[in-house]
Amino acid sequence: MAKFKYKQIVDEIIRGIEAGIYSEAIGCNKLESVRCYARDKGVGISTVSQAYHELERQGWIHSVPKRGYFVVKKRMVSPPDYGARINRVHAQLDLANAVQYSFNDPDILPLSCTAPCTVIDQELVLNRLHKQVIKHRPYKLLMQDPIEGLKELRHEICRHLLRSGQVFAKERVLVTNGRQEGLLLALTAAKAIGKTVAVESPVSFFFQAILKQFNADVIEVPMQVSYKSELALLSKAYQEQPFDTYLVNPNFADPTGRVLSVEEKKSLINWAEDHDVTLIEYDRGELYFGASRPVTIASLVAETSSCSVISIGDFYDTISPAISLGYLLCINTFDQCQFAKQILSEEPSIALQYMVANLLSSGEYHTLTGKLRAQMNINYQKTKRLLDERIDDSVYMSEPTGGPCIWFKLPEGRSAEALWSLVIQQKLSIAPGAMFSFTSNYDSYFRITFALPWNEKMESGVNHLAEIINEFITK
16 A cells, blocks of 8 residues: 655655764754755645654654754664673562652652553543443343453454454453453463573563562573574573573563564564464553554464464553453463463453443544553653753663653663662652663663653653753763
């Protein structure tokens, strides 16, 4: 299908920016005016205006009143080098407890936590849905609930995923009480409880919190700039200590924000099939800023493949932290996951299942998540602009294309845990990099979220954080 003309212009300008044609370093970071670009390319002014607005929305350019459009200054864009040392550790509870308390302290701005759904207030929508569902007497129907979850909800989840080209039959969908239960069921189904598992590093805090509870032997495989190199490192880890399960966060990884391409996801599937390793993925693909949702690993497994994949999805990020409801996409693993659910978990709330099913079937969920992503992107652009203007260029700052976080690296010799001690005294909280490893790795890294309600407190907090960082690195 041919692209709209404005999208062709967007792609062309992005290629130019990436190629260095528009660069502040060479004094050429200003785009042609809308009128001049339209004249030169022989297209309508409205088409160019639409393209510029889309580039601004995606964070590639920004407008300056009465001056024009300028390319947004890019910091160090090369991904950090996380090293190539494979760590095998015995997981145990440690640093995270020092950070967690800030989530519940109303006087602290919790830039350390992630709850992206809070950027817009959805209480009225949820109250209305709850009232609608109560009329159907959901609690009377409790005994009729199938172990795999309501048929209507599973069907609507499949219909929603189809919007992004992902084809699943409802017979592969298992409804859960949220992402934590989903991971527990996935680990149980993969027979990974108490055994050695591998996980990409930096480690998703969501993965880490569960693994620590079970004192699992964990092999951390550091992310690499080249995914081919990462798979080679994964093979090396497997040769040194075989494992049956690999945990991965392919879309907007916590904390780095990395997104694996379709080709990289397929290469991981091939690797897992060759080594008979079950893949457990946590999918945050709904939190994209661009034009298309990154797909799950589960959606890319061929019908003839023997690869086992369990994809964890939930509505915590998109609807409300109060919605304890999620789902598993089970590829060659449904029977094992269903059995694990039958013996380990209570049935998800019928009322919640009907509420979310109605939200999906009406199309309101699609509208709601669109507003959520738009507001998150606005928050990101505001946060980035404030930090770009204030933080020294020696600090690495990631440039995510979705998700709720920015990942930072301080200059060598500077400890993020020491920085945390300073910011917490100022009623701010960050997430030190050591929280995302089972060892002392990533001490110079930290993460913040921009996915909180944007208000004067948030703006002031980001500004103050920048001041503290600058003072910290110049001491």
